[in-house]
Amino acid sequence: MTFHPKMQSRIEGITVVGDLRWRAWNGVIADVWSVECTEGAGGEYVSPDPRLIVVLDKTGDGGIDVVTTPGRYRGNPSEIGNPLCYVPAGLRVWSRVENLRALRHLDLHFDMATLGTRFADELDGYAVETPRLMFSDERVQSLARLIAAECTNPSGLNDLYGDGLTTALFFALLQIGQRKERKRSQLPPRQLRRAIDYIEDNCLRNIRLQELADLTGLSQSYFSHAFKASTGMAPHKWQMRARIARVKKLLERPETSLTEVATAAGFADQAHFTRVFKRMVGTTPASWQRGHAA
Template structure:
């Protein structure tokens, strides 16, 4: 997906500042924005070249409102955690009578890439039909997690975001609902091939599309089957494998924490230490000391 912001447009009236972070996963571009405002805001929302989902993650002040026309109020009442879906070509405006702070996420869908990567048929009616100001708690949570990951440089964030975007697209546009039948795990050859690939590429980024291809499955089917086989989502398995490699380095070498962090794909020793403690229950230094004493 091509970059979407070459030269940021002038800020709308009463918008004091705008923070924008962008990333793409799996044929889905994600724009996570924070606006600081002081009064009435009315602005053209853009993004018409794509089908898109916009989710309001936080709003302080008067509620935000999507509009089909600048001066035509939205016909749908405000709901907490509201969002809208708009097809490509549909112009929209955002309005608030008295905004103070707004955080939202806009997901832009490259439909051709999604059909290819997810190996799934998408519901043409769902893609072409605007849905204004609706609420879906599961979808809201998935988008919030995705927005929080936009600026995370950790290699496992690739698989994490791939999985989230696949789940979001399935919930919005799947032509047929996902089966509620008991999920079968991967065949032994499938699991072996995927694990060997993950091990060979540690600690670098790996795409969910590639793992699903190795197993000969769609991304959503692969993710469910992998979790059924291992008890973990693919991104969590990769993160745990990096921590296991770090534990081996801590026990078998004299490498500093900074060196261990670098060799296992963490941005720095602080990030490594925080993740290690969350997953293992002790700091790397304490864990090493206990096993070498």
């Protein structure tokens, strides 16, 4: 496993009870936490990866609230029974617990390098980067409980079962496949050229959709759809194509190792690099290098 969530947190009045129970599937890591809470307990959290927090069970008449601005909590967090919170990558959030003695929750951490490759044609960058805090969704909640059961089951079922559950939840959470197709306007030539130049100049690092939207003065959703209407592919797919083109230049140097190329090109590791390269080029990087190195 190469994906490791790097959550940073600061908590007060929250004590973890028992051992952390977790499982890893293709592009998703799931943690089940049981905690005891004192009155006014809370925390501050930020992670470089998007995640979903699902309240499974709670003891007490109150609730938990999660906000993006410290101190701006709701008056009655117990109105939502067991809330869900989707937090995009890099978004800092604060939580407060009110009138609860104990809490059990599931955290799902999404590896977008893997999921973006698996579902490149279906993903909507706007949905991935839009926070959804304190919401209810019976379908997502039901899938989350099945995932939590897999985490706490000592033997567990086949990994394909867990992978199927996390995939179904990911699709339901981001409503993949449920968006109606609408005819979108294309980007003006100058904006399109500016966006393409920026992507190709920065293709070896992770480019956030917000960067491209700011570059063109558009919303993330409008830019994403207008770019695809103009080029026939999503921005992240254009970036991956540009990254592979840059990688080929690196591979033309016979003295360059595949590990060096994978690192320089921003891939998680050599295995991830090989999978993406083979999917897009039709052969492995090693085979391509043997046939094209100077």
